[in-house]
Amino acid sequence: MKKMLFGIIAAAVSLGMAGCATGTSNPTTSGTSAKEPALEVVGKPFSTERYGVGIPKDSPYCDQINEAIKSMISDGTWQAKLDSEMTGVKYTPNAATNPPAQFETCDAPGTAALVTPGKITIGIKFDQPHLGFKDGNTYTGFDVDVATYVAGKLGFSPDQIVWKEAVSAQRETLLQNHQVDMIFATYSITDARKEKVSFAGPYFVAGQDLLIRAGDTSITGPESLNNGKKLCSVTGSTPAQNIQDNYAQQVQLVQFTTYSECVQALLTNKVDAVTTDDIILAGLAAASSQ
């Protein structure tokens, strides 16, 4: 009897600890009113990442997606949605490449059917605030805004869209196995990926950049990280590997499995900068002010 009681108490304590430890990043439940962002993006991107719309090789929608993106840019919705997502953050996308003007050339349209007839299934990220984010039962973010607009031009109203999570390592598999119709998940266009899937777009051109504590003027770029400063990124991601290939001698790279751990390390002064694509950093900075 006593043993059972102890087992139950121990289980309750551990559940409490588990809930405490995993509740790291849900910016909308912090309860405080909007304040100055604690983080800011250093505005000098040092690589180019073109975010494309991933489609299976036999998709019939490539040209229509390109036309939809062009019309979104020309009627001002693209800029409006970007500004509203990045409110309060001192962030401007790279003006030399944004809004995108060069689009991928499409192959001849294929004959793939929709995953669910009458609905369009779109893969997005669920964990990138202000880009692709699942907030309870609603989905918010710039990727979601572009996807909704493109789906509208293809003839699907917002309640005919089925949103699925597209984890980075599984994006090619999801498209090849026709589990989604298209992917808007900060999906960079690379030749390696074009062996397995096709791309329409791009709808945004990002660049690798640094996120620092607001007011920290000692960091202006990767070269300024030499004197014992630490940089954080997500394990195995392209930005982390770029740093290891090109700046490894000067920079100490800490790698965690999620951006929220990196942001927490930045806020507690354990690292001095977080690196990934600039628009993802802007989303994290915007979330830090809520």
Place this chain on the structure above:
Amino acid sequence: MEYLSRYWTFMAKYNVLNAFWVNVSLTLAAGALALILGTIAVTMRISPVSSLRLASTFYVNVFRDIPLTVVMVIMASVVWMQLNVSFSNDFHTDFYILAVIGLGIYHSSFIAEALRSGINTVPVGQAEAARGIGLTFLQSTRIVVLPQAFRGSIAPIGNTIIALIKNTTVASVTGVSTETSSTMQAAIEMGPQFIFLIFLTFALGYVIIVIPVGVLSTSLSRRLAVKR
């Protein structure tokens, strides 16, 4: 065939053998820590002092119930970030030590339970006879009960070690970035056209490591079993 040779040149950029060595060294260190902590926990569990028994029960139940990933997140986010615990100037060493501590504490609870089942195989008469010839509790545990308990619980301990070998991949959550799951994620990110071969490579590596441990544990458990 040309696909395989392209894969080979691609994978040569990633130090796969070093990644497996990091996991094996984590296993050895965490396994030693788990065995020591597990033995202490089970000794407290069978001691005549009731508060030590309660403390050990509490410890074992808490660390069996918390998922390993959560323990590792606590090591990184709470112990390293908030409590500022640091063992050296280099954060790589810090993360390695924290990963060993997290893995060791988690698996010590399973070792303690395996040893307790081993203790239950020792006949009560052994402990009574030890008391009868005047040994104290610690002496009788150390000389009579635990040696027989270890020999009787080699199979469950072997299972826990095999689980530990595979659980060392969770060390990437604590920031150990040169071990196999991080290397695999980096390889998949840059080479998505080789995704199945990458999975196969790492899975085969673990099969090669785990099978000898399993064979050894079975043969040892038969050879060292106490003949009664």
